[in-house]
Each structure stands twice: as structure tokens, then as C-alpha cells.
Amino acid sequence: MSCSIDLKAYAVDELPKNERGVVEDHVRGCQSCREELDRLNLTRSALASLEDEEIPRRIAFVSDRVFEPRWWRTMWRSGPAMGFASAALLAAAILAHGFARPVGPAAQFVDPAQIEQRVEAQVSARVEAQVSARMDAAVAKAVNEAQAKQAAEFAKVLNATENRLEVQRRSDLATVQQAADYYRKQMAQFLVASNEGPVR
Amino acid sequence: MIFREVEDRDLIAKARRGHVDAYNVLVSRWEKRIFNYLLRLVRQREDALDLSQDVFLKAYQNLKKLDDPAKFPAWLFRIAHNEAYSLLRKNRPEAELTAEPRMAEASAGLFPIEMTLAVRGALGRLSDDQREAVLLKVYQGFKFEEMAEILACPVSTVKSRLYTALDLLKQTLAPVNAGGAE
Numbered sequence: 001m002s003c004s005i006d007l008k009a010y011a012v013d014e015l016p017k018n019e020r021g022v023v024e025d026h027v028r029g030c031q032s033c034r035e036e037l038d039r040l041n042l043t044r045s046a047l048a049s050l051e052d053e054e055i056p057r058r059i060a061f062v063s064d065r066v067f068e069p070r071w072w073r074t075m076w077r078s079g080p081a082m083g084f085a086s087a088a089l090l091a092a093a094i095l096a097h098g099f100a101r102p103v104g105p106a107a108q109f110v111d112p113a114q115i116e117q118r119v120e121a122q123v124s125a126r127v128e129a130q131v132s133a134r135m136d137a138a139v140a141k142a143v144n145e146a147q148a149k150q151a152a153e154f155a156k157v158l159n160a161t162e163n164r165l166e167v168q169r170r171s172d173l174a175t176v177q178q179a180a181d182y183y184r185k186q187m188a189q190f191l192v193a194s195n196e197g198p199v200r
Numbered sequence: 201m202i203f204r205e206v207e208d209r210d211l212i213a214k215a216r217r218g219h220v221d222a223y224n225v226l227v228s229r230w231e232k233r234i235f236n237y238l239l240r241l242v243r244q245r246e247d248a249l250d251l252s253q254d255v256f257l258k259a260y261q262n263l264k265k266l267d268d269p270a271k272f273p274a275w276l277f278r279i280a281h282n283e284a285y286s287l288l289r290k291n292r293p294e295a296e297l298t299a300e301p302r303m304a305e306a307s308a309g310l311f312p313i314e315m316t317l318a319v320r321g322a323l324g325r326l327s328d329d330q331r332e333a334v335l336l337k338v339y340q341g342f343k344f345e346e347m348a349e350i351l352a353c354p355v356s357t358v359k360s361r362l363y364t365a366l367d368l369l370k371q372t373l374a375p376v377n378a379g380g381a382e
Contacts, residue, residue, distance in 0.1 A: 008363050009359075012338065012366075038374075039370050039374040040370065042370075043366060043369050043373045043374045044338065046315060046318070046319055046322075046374065047323075047334070047338050047339075047369065050316055050320065050323075052232060052233075053235070053239060054232065055235040055249070055252065056249055057249060058228070058231065059227050059231050059256050060224045061224060061227070061256075061260065062220065063220040161246075175313075
């Protein structure tokens with residue numbers, strides 16, 4: 001075919017409307033291009049006969065509450081609340097220190113900033129330890145549950161797949177049997193016709 | 201009260217704000233297309249299903265990187281393409297060993313089941329690149345420019361792959377003696 005018309009672009013709807021008109025005009029007067037376009041359309045029709053399959057298992061996501069921040073974590077991250085808690089702890093620490101310290105000959109100067117830092121460090125360490133322990137427990141529980149659920153689902157899918165394959169195997173066997181029967185019949189007819197010879 | 205269809209861009213916006221339910225609606229709209237695209241590309245049902253899940257998980261994790269929600273389909277298929285090719289590259293030796301035997305049938309006069317087998321066989325004999333070009337154009341209806349984005353290659357390469365694939369498919373599905381031209 002020597003024509004410079006892009007029939008494939010036309011066949012896959014890639015040409016703008018004005019260029020489609022040019023191709024259609026050309027095809028009306030060109031036998032070889034018309035045949036080529038017919039074959040392309042036939043190919044597209046054949047491809048279109050392949051239907052979409054349903055997805056065997058729907059896909060969905062869940063928001064896992066285990067991984068959402070807890071109230072104490074939210075509070076820990078909240079600036080004003082944390083400031084208030086720190087101030088309260090600091091005041092309590094200063095008072096405790098004032099009542100409990102031994103009375104010495106000379107009062108020692110204590111830097112409030114140092115106390116605040118120590119208290120904050122201790123509180124942070126305790127809270128982090130608690131958070132970590134609870135998170136570990138929650139994650140372990142969630143993982144166990146997920147694994148159990150997954151194992152159950154896997155067994156279910158395996159069973160369904162085995163059933164489906166068995167049905168498909170039987171169907172294939174039946175198809176092959178039908179084709180063999182048809183072939184045998186054709187061969188028998190051919191042999192009979194050969195033996196009878198040409199009709200005069 | 202005014203009703204309007206919830207568009208993908210609305211769902212994408214909500215999903216970006218952490219609404220998993222909105223994302224699930226988006227998934228339900230696209231899962232069948234993605235699954236069938238992957239199924240015809242990798243030709244293994246379980247692989248296609250696993251890949252589909254991976255595609256939607258990656259899409260969710262990277263949803264904030266999507267600049268233009270209108271390009272979600274091409275962006276999603278780009279992820280699917282990358283996932284499929286990771287698997288195909290890993291499995292290539294086996295895939296070559298299990299290539300389907302060649303058939304020399306014509307599509308004219310075939311029963312539906314035979315037609316389906318003929319089309320599957322013809323698609324299976326294409327190279328991965330050629331088959332993917334057919335899947336994106338014929339089954340998913342993408343334009344050449346979108347296909348170039350998905351496949352990360354020039355439009356000329358996309359056209360070359362598709363046209364070669366169509367010529368090969370034509371030989372099997374519409375041979376000269378069974379063509380539409382009488």
C-alpha cells in the first residue's frame with residue numbers, strides 16, 4: 001500500500017475531526033486502503049470481544065485506630081497543655097524541695113531552670129516509656145489479629161481457586177472432546193466421500 | 201438542595217486530608233480497570249490481584265504528590281505500569297518458557313469462546329511493550345500523549361509499538377482471506 005494516509009490512527013480514534021474526513025474521502029476511492037481499514041476494524045472488533053473480568057476480591061483500606069494518637073499523646077504534643085503541666089510540676093517540685101531539704105548553715109542557691117529541666121527530663125522519660133510499652137502491646141495485638149484474619153482469608157481463597165480450576169479443567173476437557181468428535185466425524189465423511197469416488 | 205455527581209477530584213481532595221472512606225470510593229471506581237489491565241499484562245490472576253493492591257496502596261501513599269487531580273487516571277496507570285514491569289522483569293525467564301503455542305486461526309466464523317481464546321492467544325504473542333500499548337489504547341482509551349506519560353517514552357515510540365502490535369494482531373485476527381473487504 002503506497003498511500004500516505006494514517007489508517008491506524010484513524011482506526012484507533014486518534015485523528016481530529018477534519019483529518020478523519022480526509023481519510024474517509026480517500027478510503028471511498030481507494031480499494032486497498034478500504035480493505036486495510038476493514039481489516040483494522042475487524043481486528044478492533046475482535047479485541048473488543050474480550051470482556052473485562054470481575055476482580056476476585058474487592059480492594060479496600062481501613063483506618064486502623066491502633067495507629068491513631070491517644071489522648072495522652074495528643075496532650076503531650078499540645079503546647080499549652082504541656083506548658084501548664086510543666087509549670088505545675090515545677091511548682092510542686094519547688095515546694096517539696098522547700099519542705100524536705102535539710103536546714104543548713106547557709107542556704108544554697110538553686111537554679112529554677114535546672115530544676116525545670118530535670119523534672120521535664122524525668123517526666124519525658126516516664127511518659128515515653130509508658131507510651132512505648134502501650135504501643136508495643138497494641139501493635140502486637142493488631143498484628144496477631146491481622147495474621148489470623150489473613151490466614152483465614154487465604155484458606156478461603158485457596159479453596160475457591162481450587163474449585164474454579166477444577167470447573168475450568170472439566171470445561172476444557174469437554175471442549176476438547178467435542179472438537180475431537182467433530183474432527184472424527186469430518187474425517188469419516190471425508191473417507192466415505194473418497195471411497196465413493198466422483199459422482200458421474 | 202443541589203445534587204451533583206461526586207467527581208474523582210472531590211474524592212482525591214478528601215483522601216488527601218486522610219479520609220480513607222473517600223479513597224475507598226475512588227478505589228472502587230478504578231479497581232476493575234486496573235485489575236484487567238494488569239491481568240492482561242502479566243497474565244497471572246493472583247499476580248494481577250496482588251499488584252492491584254500494591255498499586256492502590258502506593259497511590260494512597262503518594263496522593264499528595266499528584267499535582268493535577270485531572271491527571272489521576274494516567275498517574276494511576278503509571279504506577280500500575282511500574283509495578284507490572286517490576287514483576288515482569290523479575291519473572292522474565294519463566295515467562296519466556298511458558299509462552300503460548302502459536303495458533304494460525306482466523307477470527308471470522310469463530311464462536312465467542314473461540315474468539316476469546318484467539319484474542320488472548322494473539323495478545324499473548326505480542327511483546328510486553330506492544331501488548332501494553334494495545335491495552336492502554338484499545339481497552340483503556342488513552343490518547344497517545346497520555347500513553348507517553350504513563351510509559352515515560354516519546355509519542356513516536358508509543359505509535360511505533362501500537363502500530364506494530366496492530367499489524368501482528370491483524371495477521372491473526374483479520375487475515376487477508378478473512379478480511380472485511382469482499
